[in-house]
Amino acid sequence: MSDDQKQVALQCKAVAHLATAIAQIHTDYEKMFGDGKMSGLADQVGKRTAAWMETLGEMLNSIDAAEEEDEWLEPIFREAQRRWLTETALTSAYRGDEK
Secondary structure, three states: OOHHHHHHHHHHHHHHHHHHHHHHHHHHHHHHHHOOOOHHHHHHHHHHHHHHHHHHHHHHHHOOOOOHHHHHHHHHHHHHHHHHOOHHHHHHHHHOOOO
16 A cells, blocks of 8 residues: 555545544534524524535535435525525625525
8 A cells, every 4th residue: 555545544534533523513513402402502503504514515516425315405505595694605696696
């Protein structure tokens, strides 16, 4: 195995670790917000997760990992864009695109 392959393997391990940590934090957030807790942080977490959803969606699209089973996410993305004017929503509004 070349040094580049070893480094890429380590990077993949790091990405998996980081993604798992992000997933766990947001699973906890889902439970807390679903239980009516943390209402004072809804705007802050809403803005951040709206931006992260776009970033993660773009990342998955770039490696052709989006699947038909992910269609349930579409209304969530649109509502996040409407409420928190994410970069995509701002770009679409600037161009006059319908969303």
